[in-house]
Amino acid sequence: MSRNLQVAAASVLIGLIVLGLKGAAYWVTGSIALLSDALESIINVAAALAAFIALRISGRPADDNHQYGHHKAEYFSAVLEGVLIVLAALSILREAYYGFLDPRFPDQPLNGMLLNGAATVINALWCMVLLRVGRAWRSPALVADGKHLMTDVITSIGVLAGFVLVPVTGWPQLDPLLAGLVALNILWTGWGLMRESVGGLMDAAPPPDVVARIRELVSTHAAGAIEAHDLRTRHAGRMTFVEFHLVVPGDMTVAAAHAICDRIENALETEMEDTVITIHVEPEAEAKHKGVVVL
Structure with missing residues (x-):
């Protein structure tokens, strides 16, 4: 297995671990913001699987039907990841809307913070690895995965900040409001990923x-x-x-x-x-x- 595929496979495993932690955090708290974070982690796992498949295809040698190789397969993975990010953001916005109509204080906030915090640390460390090796190996799929995880880290930091502010302010609407802001940030990142990937599919020049x-x-x-x-x-x-x-x-x-x-x-x-x-x-x-x- 090539080094790119090894990293992509590790991304799938780490994505599943993070999803489990964030799912548990939502389970114990019932927080809409934590639900939004867990939904994005589902997309992380799907995107990591897509990147793994794309890297397997792009690594194939040239053949009679693809005489210039299969390298552009990575861009399809990055475009798919951007689409998945947008879909996740729309789903989060929906949950945030209904949560704002019927706000409630999260249960067991400390346990939720610990679980979500552990997932955030894992994501942050792996994000740095993906961005470093993806750029060094010039792999659009790994770079896209790293950028996606970066948005997840930012999301989680915002969620943790919200957990502190909700009991301090006594305003439960802050939880779904924070989820909505997270969704907007995710939308922006998804758009950026799709724009860069389409440039590669259109034979854009190097920097x-x-x-x-x-x-x-x-x-x-x-x-x-x-x-x-x-x-x-x-x-x-x-x-x-x-x-x-x-x-x-x-x-x-x-x-x-x-x-x-x-x-x-x-x-x-x-x-x-x-x-x-x-x-x-x-x-x-x-x-x-x-x-x-x-x-």
Whole structure:
């Protein structure tokens, strides 16, 4: 099992543990805010399962029907997670509405706080792991899962704050009101996840700093060529696709031009893992005198 799949499988297990703790917290308190937190944890488990399946698919090698690989499967997982977050938020808003119409003080608030607090600590620690490894391994599915857990952590902190304020203020409506605010925060996060994932499905370019580094590497390692133009980049999951036209002197041999291409490819692949590079070699008559200037 790959390292990505191991982390995704661990997310499912941790999600089930957190769901159990939050479900118990709601069971002993009857709090609408804790119910909202538990509902979001159900989505966490479903999203972790979706991420696991997507990572299994994206890890498959290229085949006759998918000659560029299956890397975009991770974006479908992230979009699905965003949809699930939105559905969870709408469900929480519904519960908050009915709870506001018929407010009540939570039962056993201390026990609820302890259970929810333990779940929050577990989520916070795992969230940091997912975000760190997801970004390091360029995995949209793991990053999306980490961002989702971050919203869950924020949610839980808000719920715990509400537990303190409800008995202090003597205002039971604060419990469903807090649940409603949590739902709005979840909606915002879900929208952000879907927006980023759709960008990946639409072959969005890598971040500007990555594109700038690609141009720099091409310029530095293309000695002997004249220029590189029509540079295009896109990313799909952990893969980055780079293609451009390389202009060389008209009398340069094929072997010499090929050696320059090999040098550029080695430089890009050494610094940027999981990169697919396509170079079209042209004679100097095709120079556009723009694009990447060879140093």
